[in-house]
Amino acid sequence: MKRFDYYPGHMAKTKRALKERLKWADIVYEVVDARGPVSTRNTDLAGLLGAKPRLILMNKADLAEKDEVDRFVSFFASEGLKALPLQADSQASIRRLLPATESYLEELSTRDHRPYRPFRALVVGIPNVGKSTVINRLVEKRVTAVGDTPNITRHLQVVRIHEKLELIDSPGVLWPKITSELTGLKLALLGALKDHLIPKDEVVIHGFTLLKERYPEAFRKRYDLESVDMEIMELFDAIGRRMGCVQKGGAIDYDRVMDRFLHDFRHKKFGRIMVETVEDH
Numbered sequence: 001m002k003r004f005d006y007y008p009g010h011m012a013k014t015k016r017a018l019k020e021r022l023k024w025a026d027i028v029y030e031v032v033d034a035r036g037p038v039s040t041r042n043t044d045l046a047g048l049l050g051a052k053p054r055l056i057l058m059n060k061a062d063l064a065e066k067d068e069v070d071r072f073v074s075f076f077a078s079e080g081l082k083a084l085p086l087q088a089d090s091q092a093s094i095r096r097l098l099p100a101t102e103s104y105l106e107e108l109s110t111r112d113h114r115p116y117r118p119f120r121a122l123v124v125g126i127p128n129v130g131k132s133t134v135i136n137r138l139v140e141k142r143v144t145a146v147g148d149t150p151n152i153t154r155h156l157q158v159v160r161i162h163e164k165l166e167l168i169d170s171p172g173v174l175w176p177k178i179t180s181e182l183t184g185l186k187l188a189l190l191g192a193l194k195d196h197l198i199p200k201d202e203v204v205i206h207g208f209t210l211l212k213e214r215y216p217e218a219f220r221k222r223y224d225l226e227s228v229d230m231e232i233m234e235l236f237d238a239i240g241r242r243m244g245c246v247q248k249g250g251a252i253d254y255d256r257v258m259d260r261f262l263h264d265f266r267h268k269k270f271g272r273i274m275v276e277t278v279e280d281h
């Protein structure tokens with residue numbers, strides 16, 4: 001892979017917008033993808049937050065391996081960070097978020113962080129981790145007050161979602177942080193990067209390799225193969241034949257194989273998976 005430089009033109013603007021939102025927040029919900037909870041963070045956030053309290057929401061926990069998610073919770077705890085597994089599109093899961101936040105807020109109050117008004121939360125995260133889903137779910141059931149708060153800039157709406165907690169109803173957008181080629185591949189697999197940023201074949205090859213090593217049975221079953229214990233190119237051919245991704249004349253249509261695979265990967269077709277484990281960090 002070519003050396004990868006990710007610096008989109010709009011990043012400075014994104015950063016300004018984020019800083020503006022952060023100014024109004026007392027606590028931050030940092031949404032990450034539970035399947036790659038370290039790679040889907042943005043390490044620049046720490047510098048922007050300073051001492052501002054934060055909870056890491058390991059979202060899409062329904063797509064991740066449960067034990068591995070728990071191990072990441074401990075991993076974050078060892079770094080002094082509080083993390084909660086979450087399935088934002090489940091109301092039951094969202095309901096558990098509020099008591100967890102409340103006990104966290106109590107902790108903050110005893111540390112003398114109690115503001116004179118309810119705590120105000122901001123949801124932040126890189127693309128596609130579920131920021132909007134978290135906000136929508138929190139807002140739809142709990143809303144008791146919506147409106148422009150006079151002392152906040154016009155663009156920020158604040159919603160009361162709990163006796164002691166208000167939510168800024170649009171997220172702070174973080175940019176994906178590609179610290180290595182491997183991180184880039186994980187982010188692309190999880191759909192957190194625009195598809196053209198990293199060559200599709202490299203993303204797919206990484207996916208094949210990951211499944212072969214860690215989830216061979218789920219991989220095998222999905223494409224009804226006898227075994228996945230073969231070279232990557234052979235896998236392309238075998239999957240292509242099985243899925244009928246064949247051009248006129250009989251040659252395998254690799255582009256269709258790749259699209260098919262990425263779609264499957266992003267739609268729980270291999271069961272619960274992780275793109276990284278605590279050992280990687």
Ligand SMILES: Nc1nc2c(ncn2[C@@H]2O[C@H](COP(=O)(O)OP(=O)(O)OP(=O)(O)O)[C@@H](O)[C@H]2O)c(=O)[nH]1
Binds near residue numbers: 059126128
């Ligand atoms: N399986 C599963 N899917 C989820 C969960 N939360 C969100 N999604 C899905 O993930 C996709 C992205 O969710 P969004 O809420 O749009 O994510 P976002 O962070 O706002 O994305 P951008 O606005 O593009 O940055 C959507 O298809 C959601 O339905 C979850 O807990 N589990």
Ligand SMILES: [Mg+2]
Binds near residue numbers: 131132133
């Ligand atoms: Mg969104």
